[in-house]
């Protein structure tokens with residue numbers, strides 16, 4: 063007997079039965095395999111902001127007590143993830159970033175999402191105003207080492223509106239369901255970064271560019287009426303491969319000795335600012 067797949071939908075919208083939630087559920091109706099769907103509404107979980115104490119990397123555990131371990135465990139135990147964020151002021155809901163920052167503990171090896179298939183979904187009220195939301199989701203998934211099977215934006219402002227008289231968005235949702243467990247690699251747009259599929263770049267002067275998701279450098283090449291990106295994997299990239307993520311973890315751990323060596327000098331710099339201003 064084939065075991066049921068466990069799909070976890072990480073819903074970043076606080077709206078119950080809002081567009082993110084119904085989109086994730088619609089997609090799961092089209093999964094070509096038996097599955098159980100577990101939903102996490104991240105805004106209803108207590109996730110405190112990272113304190114930047116690095117205890118998680120120095121052999122200790124995170125001192126913050128909240129729902130982070132439960133959510134992280136659920137993501138780790140999943141066979142696949144569906145991540146859906148609404149666009150809030152041109153970006154993802156802030157809980158995504160708060161959660162991501164806490165994932166520093168990933169480098170201590172407590173949980174590992176590397177290679178897990180994932181869909182990145184964005185909802186936005188207006189076609190021209192989705193801003194950086196898709197980039198933020200893709201960046202999150204890349205840092206987590208997820209295998210992004212697709213990343214798409216759905217438009218609709220009111221709850222349910224993404225499917226209001228919109229057979230095109232219904233059809234796209236259905237196709238995404240078929241992609242989550244597909245063995246084939248994701249197809250990237252002809253103009254997208256050939257390494258990660260993102261189409262967001264920073265112009266660096268001349269024809270030089272940096273991909274804003276995988277942070278590799280390259281060139282923008284004119285091809286007929288269009289452009290394409292030529293990008294090379296940096297050997298010092300932090301998260302692109304498992305080995306690079308591991309090396310970054312080692313580098314972070316090495317900072318402890320650097321800090322101990324410089325503690326006195328650094329302390330003198332910082333305490334010079336200790337009594338300035340009045341905190342609210």
Ligand SMILES: Cc1cc2nc3c(=O)[nH]c(=O)nc-3n(C[C@H](O)[C@H](O)[C@H](O)COP(=O)(O)O)c2cc1C
Nearest residue numbers: 075080081082148149150151152186187188191219
């Ligand atoms: C605080 C806030 C800010 C928003 N900012 C944007 C925006 O910048 N661009 C946009 O297209 N839609 C914006 N929206 C609309 C939502 O992205 C849209 O309604 C989306 O479908 C919500 O998904 P949900 O129903 O899952 O919450 C905003 C909504 C809220 C509540």
